[in-house]
Amino acid sequence: MKILRLLRFQELTYNQKEKRLAASIKLIVGSKPLNLSLYKLALKHVSVAKETKSGIKISNERLEYLGDAVLGTVVAEYLFMKFPYRDEGFLTETRSRIVNREALNAVGQKMGLPKLVEAEMEGKIPFSFKSLYGDMLEALIGAIYLDRGYGFCKKFIYKRLIIPYFDLDDIIKTTANFKSKIIEWSQKDNKEIDFVLKSVSGSQRFKEFVIELNIDGETVGEGKGPTKKKAEQEAARMACEKLQLVF
């Protein structure tokens, strides 16, 4: 079936609007769509979706659910390969800095999704909806995955999403070092901070450290972990949240 689609007989049946859409998608994705209806669906925000007789709203939300998962996996692998010596905590944290609403929304806009939507919806854009382009980007990834398979989709995400739009050096500089953030803050604000080891449990082989973080004598965070370092990070993270320290 994919072979037949690769031959692109479908294109012969495109109307003017569909031809323009296919051309725009080629610019964004890097290759002509095989199944254009998937991309049309990806651009269909729930706010413009019509309800069918049976009460189902056909919108891009299902594709968004799928694309979100695919994007998560591809970014997970990208970081896994790029940072062979970093632990899973670092990888998870770094991934969440790439795969989050605000970042994806900004990227969706830079990629040119607004123009695509304008053309497709003929002006009726639900501007009020905040993460519109982030959601749509995920739906687009879902459509690419179904249209072209995992390998193609992975290349798309690497080459046209992560590499051009994310400065990893910049992202990892600010990633996850909650302890140093707290120390920096305490020095500036002249606070006394103290990481206190409360307990160590477990066997010799598998230990669990519990560490409390006190600021000027008051406990503001507690962390558990298999190493002191991780427990401290956890306690510092909790404190950063409580104190609303932003990175």
Add this chain to the structure above:
Amino acid sequence: MKILRLLRFQELTYNQKEKRLAASIKLIVGSKPLNLSLYKLALKHVSVAKETKSGIKISNERLEYLGDAVLGTVVAEYLFMKFPYRDEGFLTETRSRIVNREALNAVGQKMGLPKLVEAEMEGKIPFSFKSLYGDMLEALIGAIYLDRGYGFCKKFIYKRLIIPYFDLDDIIKTTANFKSKIIEWSQKDNKEIDFVLKSVSGSQRFKEFVIELNIDGETVGEGKGPTKKKAEQEAARMACEKLQLVF
């Protein structure tokens, strides 16, 4: 490179223990490993990992991070295809009933991971660690993904994980109907429940409903959503959590 590995020259260098491990993995995965070291790593729980000179613990945690993502995507697609008329809320909820610690832990045990670990660790199993086999199953999926690629890994998850171990009919019967759960509970406990529409905002095209759930006059949940039904579900979900109603 994969071609060379497919020719399996590596096997000639296996010692007795490695031969046994490769055979056991073939039983579980359905095919001999190409790169055995990935599977060895997948079985290395952090509690038995040794620290290297540079202070890095080589354990299965990184593979677990990767496998968790791959599993999430494969299950997402499986449900996407199986339920073409269900919305993303249903799909997300159903997925979380498959991809969760307890379920995966049980499946990992049924699949025969304990025997594999026993052989590999020569008895030194960290029994104290609760989700050991669920974590290990995710790490195994990460190893299969790296060893054999996405397509193979997807087939493994479909055929040897979802289909044999999860009764989807049973799972969806109890999925996500928080509203009916609350109603059922109220009838049994003779409580009066009331879903109150508090506000509708947004444009004609994109509405947001806010619904409050009162039980015997007291507000126990509030939900927002693009339809009344979703807002009610959300409110009922919050109430179920507060009341600690278990499914």
